[in-house]
Amino acid sequence: MLQPPTRRRVVAALVVYLALVARLTLWPAPAPSSTFDLVRSVLAWLSRTGIPLTYAGLEAGANVVMFVPFGVLVGLLVRRWWLVVLLGFGLSAAIELAQLFFLPTRVATVQDVVVNTLGAALGVLGLHLVRWRMARRRVPSTG
Incomplete structure (x- = not known):
């Protein structure tokens, strides 16, 4: 049976994740133009x-x-889904404000806050769906 991850491992993964997000969103210079050329070609x-x-x-x-x-x-x-969404909103807003005030080469937008918050909500929703499905598998059916 699949065991839930330990709190220590989740915190370690969260720290690594946040470091990657910070590198991606708070680096002064955006990606090199060659990256955008590749994206345009794929599009x-x-x-x-x-x-x-x-x-x-x-x-x-x-x-x-x-x-x-x-x-x-x-x-x-x-444990509270709404707190996860609120924290996602807060992190996203902090990133966009940092870009606005301290990173003139970056573009801060309200849209990014909205879609980032949506991503956090989808993540916690997915987690709750997996937990619900696992709980249903453990309960023997009657009838």
């Missing part, structure tokens, strides 16, 4: 194959995905 290829994904849509989706682990990891530490 053009997707468009030619019938998948009309825009750069803005890809960026928004990436911001959602980036905060899903936050929702899962913090959800393993905090």
Whole structure:
């Protein structure tokens, strides 16, 4: 049977995750232009194959995905789902404010706060669905 991770391991994973998020979001210079050329090429290829994904849509989706682990990891530490979402909102707002006030080469947006918070909510929702499903498997069915 799958054992839940220890609190110490969850905290260690959260620290590593937060360090990666800080590196990604608070580094003064954005990714090199060659990276954006690659992204544009992939988006053009997707468009030619019938998948009309825009750069803005890809960026928004990436911001959602980036905060899903936050929702899962913090959800393993905090039992209240709404607190996980609130903490995700707070972290995202702090990142965007740091970009606004201290990183002139970065662009701070309200949209990033919204989609990051959505990612945290989806992460904690996914965690609760897995917990619910595991609990149902443990309970013998009657009837």
